Amino acid sequence: MTITLTSLDNVEFKVDKDVAERSILIKNMIDDIGETDAPIPLPNVSSAVLTKVIEYCEHHRHDPPQVQDESDDPRKRSNDIEEWDMKFMQVDQEMLFEIILAANYLDIKPLLDVGCKTVANIIKGKTPEEIRKVFNIVNDFTPEEEAQIKKENEWAEDR
Amino acid sequence: MSYNPSSDSVKKLSVPQSSPDVAFKTKFVARLGSSSPRPSQGQHGPTHRALLIPEVVARIGHFIPLYSTYLSSAAFPRLTPKQLLRCTRVCRLWFHVLTPLLWAVVDDSVARMIPMQAIQRNAYRIRSLYRLHNFGWPSYVACTKLTHLTTSSWIVGVDELIRQNPSLERLEWCSKAPHTDISVRVLSAIQQSMGRLRELKLVECTLKLKDLLMILRSMPVLRRLEFEQTTIQSSRDLYTEMFHSAQLNFPNIRHVSLGRGFSECEGLFEILAFCPRLERLDLDSGTTNCDGRLTRKLSAQSTETLATILSRSCPRLRAIEYWTPLESSIQRIHLLSGDQYTSLVKAIHTTPVSEPRTSPKSMAPSRVNNACSSMNGIRKSPVETSGIEPTSATPVSFKADLLELDMSMTVALMDLCHTLETISLRIHVYECQPWRRHEASRWNFKNISCILSACQGLQTFELDFLAFSKADGGFSDTSTASVLTANQGALMLFEDSWRCQGLKRLSISGLHRTFHVNYHSNSWERTEVPQIQYAPIRMKELLQVAETPDLSEIQDEPRSG
Numbered sequence: 001m002t003i004t005l006t007s008l009d010n011v012e013f014k015v016d017k018d019v020a021e022r023s024i025l026i027k028n029m030i031d032d033i034g035e036t037d038a039p040i041p042l043p044n045v046s047s048a049v050l051t052k053v054i055e056y057c058e059h060h061r062h063d064p065p066q067v068q069d070e071s072d073d074p075r076k077r078s079n080d081i082e083e084w085d086m087k088f089m090q091v092d093q094e095m096l097f098e099i100i101l102a103a104n105y106l107d108i109k110p111l112l113d114v115g116c117k118t119v120a121n122i123i124k125g126k127t128p129e130e131i132r133k134v135f136n137i138v139n140d141f142t143p144e145e146e147a148q149i150k151k152e153n154e155w156a157e158d159r
Numbered sequence: 160m161s162y163n164p165s166s167d168s169v170k171k172l173s174v175p176q177s178s179p180d181v182a183f184k185t186k187f188v189a190r191l192g193s194s195s196p197r198p199s200q201g202q203h204g205p206t207h208r209a210l211l212i213p214e215v216v217a218r219i220g221h222f223i224p225l226y227s228t229y230l231s232s233a234a235f236p237r238l239t240p241k242q243l244l245r246c247t248r249v250c251r252l253w254f255h256v257l258t259p260l261l262w263a264v265v266d267d268s269v270a271r272m273i274p275m276q277a278i279q280r281n282a283y284r285i286r287s288l289y290r291l292h293n294f295g296w297p298s299y300v301a302c303t304k305l306t307h308l309t310t311s312s313w314i315v316g317v318d319e320l321i322r323q324n325p326s327l328e329r330l331e332w333c334s335k336a337p338h339t340d341i342s343v344r345v346l347s348a349i350q351q352s353m354g355r356l357r358e359l360k361l362v363e364c365t366l367k368l369k370d371l372l373m374i375l376r377s378m379p380v381l382r383r384l385e386f387e388q389t390t391i392q393s394s395r396d397l398y399t400e401m402f403h404s405a406q407l408n409f410p411n412i413r414h415v416s417l418g419r420g421f422s423e424c425e426g427l428f429e430i431l432a433f434c435p436r437l438e439r440l441d442l443d444s445g446t447t448n449c450d451g452r453l454t455r456k457l458s459a460q461s462t463e464t465l466a467t468i469l470s471r472s473c474p475r476l477r478a479i480e481y482w483t484p485l486e487s488s489i490q491r492i493h494l495l496s497g498d499q500y501t502s503l504v505k506a507i508h509t510t511p512v513s514e515p516r517t518s519p520k521s522m523a524p525s526r527v528n529n530a531c532s533s534m535n536g537i538r539k540s541p542v543e544t545s546g547i548e549p550t551s552a553t554p555v556s557f558k559a560d561l562l563e564l565d566m567s568m569t570v571a572l573m574d575l576c577h578t579l580e581t582i583s584l585r586i587h588v589y590e591c592q593p594w595r596r597h598e599a600s601r602w603n604f605k606n607i608s609c610i611l612s613a614c615q616g617l618q619t620f621e622l623d624f625l626a627f628s629k630a631d632g633g634f635s636d637t638s639t640a641s642v643l644t645a646n647q648g649a650l651m652l653f654e655d656s657w658r659c660q661g662l663k664r665l666s667i668s669g670l671h672r673t674f675h676v677n678y679h680s681n682s683w684e685r686t687e688v689p690q691i692q693y694a695p696i697r698m699k700e701l702l703q704v705a706e707t708p709d710l711s712e713i714q715d716e717p718r719s720g
Binding site: 062079093094097098100101104112113116117119120123124125126127128131132135136137138139140141146149150152153155156 | 204205206207208209210212214215218219220221222223224240241242244245246247248249250251253254273274277280663
């Protein structure tokens with residue numbers, strides 16, 4: 001069965017049902033409303049981003065449902081990204097964050113995780129100032145606050 | 160795009176005003192005065208709105224490595240908080256969202272690396288505490304918001320630690336020394352404070368059955384119970400009789416795991432009689448127990464005892480897993496015989512579930528829906544099936560390590576033909592001269608073919624061969640003829656038409672792989688031969704509706720050895 005999705009800029013995308021249902025949001029909509037030919041509006045996702053999201057879902061359409069693993073224990077967490085996903089995420093920063101937002105909104109946890117892992121890898125090895133520079137983040141600490149935090153955590157500087 | 164916090168696309172994780180992080184910030188600012196934050200230098204545009212959403216920032220922080228196995232082992236990774244701490248200094252939002260991640264999980268190795276003042280200052284942030292030793296810890300740690308505690312009787316003041324955490328959801332208790340009783344003070348603390356506990360694990364404990372039952376009575380929402388190297392003394396004393404006569408049961412326990420050493424303590428089986436809504440039973444044989452000696456294999460008599468208790472007491476049982484580590488497989492230590500597996504599978508039937516019984520004594524013969532015997536696998540957990548016809552019963556997966564797939568086991572599996580959805584088998588063949596391995600595999604393939612021709616709902620079928628031979632046995636025949644023989648055996652799978660119209664995954668492996676084992680050092684090497692490619696078989700031609708399979712075709716594999 002084919003599902004029609006309509007993006008923010010009114011572009012329609014026809015996708016297979018099992019591809020669309022990689023999004024838990026869409027899956028729940030279909031379960032609640034029932035199968036219908038009416039397009040499902042996604043007013044918060046642009047066509048460019050939705051194209052990428054659908055590409056991801058189509059590639060991963062046969063993946064087994066994600067089970068709760070031990071990733072909640074940081075000692076056992078893995079930061080590995082599959083090769084295909086790594087290439088998929090070679091986009092500019094704007095698109096990267098838009099994909100993260102779309103994955104968050106559509107409730108596609110594996111895609112959200114891949115996006116967040118990509119950002120975490122960008123952060124790796126950078127100082128706070130370098131992180132602010134890369135992501136255009138405003139430093140809203142006072143100098144005293146910064147000094148206090150640094151002092152309380154100086155035990156970790158060489159770890 | 161402009162940031163609109165009221166937009167549906169934005170899922171915000173609000174920080175409650177009463178949270179310690181907000182309180183800490185308020186106290187922090189008040190202490191240092193009210194200077195205005197200075198703007199960041201070098202800014203070249205607005206911050207993307209994704210990085211202003213606490214939920215997204217938290218998820219990113221989730222993947223900033225906090226531990227490293229570089230210069231350490233995977234079992235004992237090294238704490239490396241530097242990067243995450245740097246992220247907490249980026250801005251206030253990141254500080255409040257990411258600081259709790261630093262302290263969410265704390266164990267003994269972490270405590271040795273962190274100043275005690277830092278631990279005490281952040282104790283309220285700790286959610287999972289793994290504390291088995293006193294070294295490196297302050298004398299008093301004000302952890303009051305734990306959800307997970309792994310601890311032992313070594314810990315000074317452990318009873319107080321339990322009392323001050325009534326919101327615990329998981330408790331793992333390790334005894335001070337093997338087979339040591341839990342102290343009265345700790346028992347009392349557990350009984351008074353564990354009203355919300357959902358998971359309990361006891362390691363290297365010795366308990367009387369009555370004490371265990373009293374502990375379980377104080378945990379009304381307990382769903383999962385685990386034992387490892389634990390002995391339950393099932394004396395029929397006055398208190399135990401009272402429990403039996405009072406028809407006591409624990410209706411919320413869904414999952415029981417009998418770990419390493421369970422085969423040596425039948426007292427553990429008695430617990431199952433008090434769990435009428437048990438859905439899953441894990442049996443983990445382990446290889447050695449706590450004092451280094453090999454654990455005993457589950458005997459045929461014990462298997463019968465277990466199967467009887469399950470049949471009588473657990474009508475909702477859906478899954479049985481029997482775990483055997485690979486080291487045990489090589490030594491052939493803990494693999495069950497086909498009869499033992501069959502006995503467990505037969506304890507479960509694909510008939511509608513009757514109303515749950517309220518007491519162990521009034522059990523009618525059990526009628527449960529699904530079964531699986533599993534090896535390192537997770538099977539599906541079906542929905543409630545009371546009153547549902549077998550054909551619409553929830554799916555079942557069967558995963559097992561087998562020495563052989565004999566007739567008895569084959570028939571037992573075919574009894575599940577209406578509900579089986581996943582079959583995953585690993586067949587072990589030992590001392591395999593190639594011709595013997597391939598001959599043995601042919602019988603297995605023939606029986607598997609019979610199962611596939613019966614199971615109409617099958618979606619996944621996986622078959623792996625584990626062939627072991629002596630390292631110096633010279634049995635590494637990799638000739639083309641050997642490969643062809645193995646492949647011809649595999650083609651027997653396709654001799655009968657299959658009924659599984661919805662088959663999505665078919666995996667057959669290990670035909671050309673041999674583990675050459677050095678039994679002295681318990682090490683092994685693996686060899687594989689490049690596989691010969693065949694033209695793909697057209698699956699649709701095979702997936703035809705078949706008549707009822709002829710059981711006379713089921714064959715017993717000639718025993719090797």
